[in-house]
Amino acid sequence: MxxxxxxxxxxxxxxxxxxxxxNLVSAxxxxxxxxxxxxxxxxxxxxxxxxxxxxxFAVGGSLIYKTAPLYGFxxxxxxxxxxxxxxxxxxxxxxxxxxxxxxxxxxxxxAYDYGDGYAVLAQAYLQYDIAKSKIRAGRxxxxxxxxxxxxxxxxxxxxxxxxxxxNDLLNTTVQLDYIDKIKERGMDYFGNMAETLDTPSKISxxxxxxxxxxxxxxxxxxxxxxxxxKNRSFDNxxxxxxxxHWPDLVDHLRLEANYAFEAGDVILGLGGLYMQxxxxxxxxxxxxxxxxxxxxxxxxxxxxxxxxxxxxxAAKFLLATSHTDSxxxxxxxxxxxxxxxxxxxxxxxxxxxNTTAYKAEFDYDFDAIVAGMSTMLSYAYYDRDPSKKPxxxxxxxxxxxxxxxxxxxxxxxxLAGDWKGTELKARLMDQNNDKTALATAETxxxxxxxxINYRF
Numbered sequence: 001m002x003x004x005x006x007x008x009x010x011x012x013x014x015x016x017x018x019x020x021x022x023n024l025v026s027a028x029x030x031x032x033x034x035x036x037x038x039x040x041x042x043x044x045x046x047x048x049x050x051x052x053x054x055x056x057f058a059v060g061g062s063l064i065y066k067t068a069p070l071y072g073f074x075x076x077x078x079x080x081x082x083x084x085x086x087x088x089x090x091x092x093x094x095x096x097x098x099x100x101x102x103x104x105x106x107x108x109x110x111a112y113d114y115g116d117g118y119a120v121l122a123q124a125y126l127q128y129d130i131a132k133s134k135i136r137a138g139r140x141x142x143x144x145x146x147x148x149x150x151x152x153x154x155x156x157x158x159x160x161x162x163x164x165x166x167n168d169l170l171n172t173t174v175q176l177d178y179i180d181k182i183k184e185r186g187m188d189y190f191g192n193m194a195e196t197l198d199t200p201s202k203i204s205x206x207x208x209x210x211x212x213x214x215x216x217x218x219x220x221x222x223x224x225x226x227x228x229x230k231n232r233s234f235d236n237x238x239x240x241x242x243x244x245h246w247p248d249l250v251d252h253l254r255l256e257a258n259y260a261f262e263a264g265d266v267i268l269g270l271g272g273l274y275m276q277x278x279x280x281x282x283x284x285x286x287x288x289x290x291x292x293x294x295x296x297x298x299x300x301x302x303x304x305x306x307x308x309x310x311x312x313x314a315a316k317f318l319l320a321t322s323h324t325d326s327x328x329x330x331x332x333x334x335x336x337x338x339x340x341x342x343x344x345x346x347x348x349x350x351x352x353x354n355t356t357a358y359k360a361e362f363d364y365d366f367d368a369i370v371a372g373m374s375t376m377l378s379y380a381y382y383d384r385d386p387s388k389k390p391x392x393x394x395x396x397x398x399x400x401x402x403x404x405x406x407x408x409x410x411x412x413x414x415l416a417g418d419w420k421g422t423e424l425k426a427r428l429m430d431q432n433n434d435k436t437a438l439a440t441a442e443t444x445x446x447x448x449x450x451x452i453n454y455r456f
Contacts, residue, residue: 029068032068036061037452042448042449046096054093054096058103060082062078062081064123065078077121079119080119082117093115102186104116132167135164142158144228147335148340150185155186157335160183170233174229177224178223179226180193182195184197193222193223193334202287202391208220209221224244238257239257240257242254249282250331256271266312267310269310270307274302275303276301277328292353293387301325303323303339304323316363320343320361322339325353327353344359345359346408346447347406357382359381375412376409379405380406384401384403386401386402387438397443400435401436406431408427423453426451427447427451429448431446
C-alpha cells in the first residue's frame with residue numbers, strides 16, 4: 001500500500017499557493033497564531049522504602065499557526081518545546097520515575113537522559129475545506145476512540161497521515177483516518193505505529209522499533225485505518241459506530257450510545273459501549289497462552305462499559321463500570337483509552353483480560369463562589385485477574401496485575417482580568433496496588449502534578 005508522503009503534501013500545498021500567489025500575503029496575514037507557555041512539576045512518592053521519590057520540573061510551550069483559507073486550502077503548523085531550566089531536574093531525580101519521564105526527551109527503552117529538553121515540529125499539515133467537510137494531510141493532532149493527543153504533559157501525542165471529517169449529512173458526523181506514523185510524548189521523532197510504550201512488547205519487538213530486544217525485525221508496523229459515524233437524529237440520543245483496522249494484527253468494532261433527559265432541574269444521562277477485538281495475526285506474535293497465561297494464543301476478546309450521570313447546576317456525578325473478557329487484553333497503543341469517560345482514571349490500564357472496574361466521580365464548578373475554580377474527586381476500584389500477565393508494561397505496575405484502589409482529586413483555577421489566559425492546575429492521586437504471586441513488588445504510590453498554563 002502506498003504510504004502518505006509529508007513532502008508530497010507540502011509540495012501540493014506549494015503548488016496550490018503558487019497558483020494564487022497574488023493572495024498569498026493576505027492568507028498569511030489573516031492567519032491565526034496561538035501561543036502557550038507551560039510549566040509542570042511532578043512528584044511520585046513510592047510506598048516501597050527502597051525507592052525514593054521521583055521528581056521532574058519542566059518549562060516550555062508551543063506556537064501554533066494556521067493560515068486563513070485560500071480557495072479552501074490552509075496550512076497549519078505547530079512547534080513545541082520542553083526544557084529543564086537551570087538544570088533544576090537531574091538524572092538522579094528520575095531514577096525511579098515513571099509518569100514524569102514524559103516531561104523530557106526519552107528515547108525508546110532505556111536510551112534517554114532524564115532531564116534533557118527538546119523541541120519538535122509536531123504539526124505541519126495541509127487542509128482543504130469544502131461545505132461542511134475538511135481533510136488534513138501531514139503531521140497533526142488526531143482524536144478518535146483509538147488515538148488522542150493526551151495533552152496532560154508538556155508535549156502532546158501527534159500523528160502523521162490523513163484525517164477526514166464531514167458534517168454534510170443531516171445530524172451526522174463521518175470521520176475517516178489513515179495514520180502511518182506516531183510521535184509519543186517525550187519523543188522528538190515520528191515512528192511507525194508500533195513505536196509506543198503502550199504497544200504489546202512482543203509486537204514492538206517484532207517490528208522495526210526502538211523498543212524490545214528482538215534481533216530479527218520485520219520492517220515497519222502496518223498503517224492504521226479508523227472509520228466512524230456519529231448520529232444525532234433522535235432527540236437527546238447520540239449513536240456511534242466505529243471500526244479500526246491494523247492489518248496483520250487486529251481489527252476492532254466499537255458501538256456506543258448516550259442518552260440524556262431532564263428530571264426537574266436535574267439532567268440525567270445514560271451511556272454504554274461495546275468493543276469487540278478480532279485477532280488478525282497479533283496472537284501469533286504475542287503468544288498469550290505461553291507468555292501471559294491466557295487460555296489460548298488468540299487475542300479475540302471484548303469489552304463493555306456502562307455509566308450513569310446526573311448534572312444539577314454546578315455539580316455533576318458519575319457512576320460507571322466496565323468489564324474486559326477473559327479471552328485477551330484489549331490492544332490500545334495510541335493513547336485512545338477504551339474506557340475513557342467511563343472507568344479509566346489517571347495512570348490506569350483497566351482493559352486487561354478479565355478485569356472489572358468501578359468508578360464514582362464528583363465534579364463541582366465553584367465559579368459562582370470563586371470565579372474560575374472547578375474541582376474533581378473520584379474513587380475507582382480495578383478488580384484484576386491475578387493469574388494474568390499484561391501484554392505491555394503498565395504505568396506504575398510494570399507487568400503486575402493485582403487489584404488497584406485509587407483516589408484522585410483535581411483543582412483547576414482559571415484567572416481573569418490582567419491574568420486572563422492563565423490557569424493553575426493541581427492533580428493529586430493516591431494509588432494502592434495489591435501484590436500477587438506473579439507480581440511481588442510493592443508498587444503503591446502517591447502522585448502530585450502541578451501545572452501552570454498561559455495562553456496568548
